[in-house]
Amino acid sequence: MAQQPGAAPPAVGVIAASRQPVTQSTEYIARIQATNRVNLVARVSAYLDEVLFTEGTEVKKGDLLYRLEQGPFRADVQAKEALVAQFKAQLKNAQAVLDRTEQLLKTPAGQKAAYDAASAAEQALKAQILGAEAQLQQSRINLDYTEIKAPIDGKIGRTAVTAGNYVSNSTGTLVSIVSQDPMYVVFPVPTRTVMELQRRSGGKSSALVIRIRLPDGSLYDRTGRLDFVDNSVTGNTDTMLLRGAVPNPRQGGGRMLVDGQLVTAVLEDVEPTDALAVPRAAVLADQEGDYVFVVDKDNKAEKRRVKLGQSTPAFASIISGLKDGESVIVDGIQRVRPGQTVSPGPPAAQVQPPPGTVTGGARQ
CATH class of the missing domain: 2.40.420.20 (conserved putative lor/sdh protein from methanococcus maripaludis s2 fold)
Incomplete structure (x- = not known):
């Protein structure tokens, strides 16, 4: 007009x-993942006596989580200890016999055959002791397995079994623990964009910083660094998986990042252009x-x-x-x-x- x-x-x-x-930046739909995840299973078969943790809380490495019935395993350890003691007593007697036959060899009454038999008996008992001690060690290991402890620091989930149930290795996962700090943020990036990022950063992951936009739209107050680029391209989407590590300290009694959480990853240059x-x-x-x-x-x-x-x-x-x-x-x-x-x-x-x-x- x-x-x-x-x-x-x-x-x-x-x-x-x-x-x-x-400051060049791009945003990607991402997932939060724990850096460590452990699924605990029973390593021996027994009845579950006690569940010693509160579901959904954080546990420390070494905390006792489950106690299985220990009576049969303690009895087995005692039986193996008795067997070792028996063989050691027999070995002591065999060594005394061997000493006597060795002394007799210096006299006309000594016989080489008797000495050889005594020596073979001593060696056999030494071998039996080694075998019995190995069985004792295995029994002690099995007894230790009746106490299931946390192998990592992290947040524990729901228990799959309760006290009174019979558990074994075939029972499957009893409970899962996921680590809390730091957390991974994982997101797919088009291959072409990955090449552009590599050119912008000069191939240095330290030249890029990761910020996280939480589900409520707010920016998380901690930043992370890119620490992994996958070694292959996903064929059906022509993308590569990138990953960064982000601190997740306790804030106000809780943590902001949760394993499996859907967030937005903001990947930006450290230095502006x-x-x-x-x-x-x-x-x-x-x-x-x-x-x-x-x-x-x-x-x-x-x-x-x-x-x-x-x-x-x-x-x-x-x-x-x-x-x-x-x-x-x-x-x-x-x-x-x-x-x-x-x-x-x-x-x-x-x-x-x-x-x-x-x-x-x-x-x-």
């Missing part, structure tokens, strides 16, 4: 496109793509196609289509038509990037 003769040019607020430090930035409100879009209105030296509005880089609700970085210092319309943009003369001025609200960096937020 052409401007009517005599009508005053519409007043618009403009701001100069300027280069700003922009210099990029041309404009207020996000200046960017419009139609079927052909993104554009802005630029005011030229004659105060005429020009529709300019632009290619966006990283953007946030406040600011957008411009890859192409604008030059540093050009005046971009921010206020009154709805009244502007291409080629129309306008009356530029400062924006109604001072639009300036916050101190520091302008952070991107492209979602994957």
